[in-house]
Amino acid sequence: MTKFEIHQFICRTDNYGVLVSDADTGLTMSVDAPDAKRIDEELEKKKLNLTHLLITHKHQDHIDGIEYLKNKYNCIVLGPESEKDQIPHLDITLIGDEYIDFSGSPIRVIETPGHTLGHIVFFFEREKILFAGDTLFLMGCGRVFEGTHEQMFESIKKIRDLPIDTVIYCGHEYSLANAKFAISIYPDNENIGNRYEHIQKAVSEKKCCLPTTLERELRTNPFLMYDDPVLKNKLGKIKSTDLEVFSETRTQKDNF
Numbered sequence: 001m002t003k004f005e006i007h008q009f010i011c012r013t014d015n016y017g018v019l020v021s022d023a024d025t026g027l028t029m030s031v032d033a034p035d036a037k038r039i040d041e042e043l044e045k046k047k048l049n050l051t052h053l054l055i056t057h058k059h060q061d062h063i064d065g066i067e068y069l070k071n072k073y074n075c076i077v078l079g080p081e082s083e084k085d086q087i088p089h090l091d092i093t094l095i096g097d098e099y100i101d102f103s104g105s106p107i108r109v110i111e112t113p114g115h116t117l118g119h120i121v122f123f124f125e126r127e128k129i130l131f132a133g134d135t136l137f138l139m140g141c142g143r144v145f146e147g148t149h150e151q152m153f154e155s156i157k158k159i160r161d162l163p164i165d166t167v168i169y170c171g172h173e174y175s176l177a178n179a180k181f182a183i184s185i186y187p188d189n190e191n192i193g194n195r196y197e198h199i200q201k202a203v204s205e206k207k208c209c210l211p212t213t214l215e216r217e218l219r220t221n222p223f224l225m226y227d228d229p230v231l232k233n234k235l236g237k238i239k240s241t242d243l244e245v246f247s248e249t250r251t252q253k254d255n256f
C-alpha cells in the first residue's frame, strides 16, 4: 500500500521516466531525468510541481534533463557523491547506506556499483518500492561497464535480500530481449515460458512491462537465480560458486 501516486512513461527510446507524487503534501519527485521535455509534459498533464530529482547514476540518458528541470522547477537534486563531477546541479550527494526523507517516508539509499562505480538505488522502505536504475531490469541486470562482475554480484545480492513483495521500477524497458535470453537458457522452465509469452503480448500491444516484483524476478530472472542447480548445470558450472555462475550468465548475455 502506498500513499504515493506513481506515474511511469517511456522517454527517448527505451528509458523510463517515473514520477512519484503525494497529493496531500504536493511533493513530487522524478527518478532520473532522461528527457526534460517528456518529463515536463507529464508534470503539466498531471498538474504536478517537481520538488525532488533523484539521480541513480551519471549516464547521459539519466541526467540529460537535469539542467532544464532544475531551472524551471528549482527542485532539489540528489545523486551519487562519487559521480558528482559528472552530474550537474547536485544539491545533496549520497554515498549509500543513508536515509533520505520524501514526504514523511524514509528512502534507503543503497550503493550498487557495477554498471557504474557510483550507481545507487532508492528503496522506499515503508512502501516496499525499489527504483533500481540500471542495476536490475525485468528478467535482466545492467551491463557491467565500470565495476567488476564481483561488484555487480554483490549489488544484485543486496536487491535479492529485500522483502519478497518489493515492487521494482527499472531504468529501461529491456524486457523482451531479456526474456529471449532467459528462455534460451531455461527452455523447459514453465514460469519463464509463461512470462515470455506475456511480455511478447504486452510489447505487441505497446504496453509497459514494468513495474515488476522481487517475487517474480526470483522465479524468472537468471541473474537472481545463480544458486539454482538447473542454471549451474546448463552453464556447465555445477561445482562453481554463485559468483562464478552469475559472472558466466552476465558474459553469455553480453554475447547473446
Ligand SMILES: [Zn+2]
Pocket (backbone or CB within 6 Å): 057, 059, 115, 134
Ligand atoms: Zn546507465
